Amino acid sequence: EPEVTQTPSHQVTQMGQEVILRCVPISNHLYFYWYRQILGQKVEFLVSFYNNEISEKSEIFDDQFSVERPDGSNFTLKIRSTKLEDSAMYFCASSEHGADYNEQFFGPGTRLTVL
Amino acid sequence: GEDVEQSLFLSVREGDSSVINCTYTDSSSTYLYWYKQEPGAGLQLLTYIFSNMDMKQDQRLTVLLNKKDKHLSLRIADTQTGDSAIYFCAESPTRSGGYNKLIFGAGTRLAVHP
Numbered sequence: 325e326p327e328v329t330q331t332p333s334h335q336v337t338q339m340g341q342e343v344i345l346r347c348v349p350i351s352n353h354l355y356f357y358w359y360r361q362i363l364g365q366k367v368e369f370l371v372s373f374y375n376n377e378i379s380e381k382s383e384i385f386d387d388q389f390s391v392e393r394p395d396g397s398n399f400t401l402k403i404r405s406t407k408l409e410d411s412a413m414y415f416c417a418s419s420e421h422g423a424d425y426n427e428q429f430f431g432p433g434t435r436l437t438v439l
Numbered sequence: 440g441e442d443v444e445q446s447l448f449l450s451v452r453e454g455d456s457s458v459i460n461c462t463y464t465d466s467s468s469t470y471l472y473w474y475k476q477e478p479g480a481g482l483q484l485l486t487y488i489f490s491n492m493d494m495k496q497d498q499r500l501t502v503l504l505n506k507k508d509k510h511l512s513l514r515i516a517d518t519q520t521g522d523s524a525i526y527f528c529a530e531s532p533t534r535s536g537g538y539n540k541l542i543f544g545a546g547t548r549l550a551v552h553p
Binding site: 415 | 443469470474479480481483484487489527531540541542543544545546
């Protein structure tokens, strides 16, 4: 069964460093998303991406964040200068449709630890 | 605003029914979802309900929707140890142009004991 994959599973970085989290969505999906979950808190929407551009972003997704689909298979989230409060589990998701019934398929997540 | 609330923990005995409750705020959500997360895995869609339905049954799962009170519940009949996981309620507010994001609750950790 097709699945969303994410690498790495765990990333440890120093505050101020840049990190790139990688995702491979399901191949025929057109809509891509990043969410994050700080330990013990809710899963929060960060950004949605369609047709090579951001379609919606949350207040969390400030200038330090960017997303890219560098080729036909990868979808990346870059954090330019990490802060302690960026420590969280980051989930990538993809869906075939964007509106109405919108089953999003999630990857296993990347745990980001900022020291 | 957009907010989803659910209780954080539920403990049940194997064979009993589990009921996980959720409240949401955005009445524009056309679909409401229940996702399940097992240890080390991503969120997996368990079931969903269309907003004009009151109830949906899918094998051991029953979803009840009270649109007036914006209350959603998930009932798992004959709960098994394999049902132990975190269950997330999610709404999907409708926006012009589509591309509906999911708004999640904090997740309810279901522990099933013998």
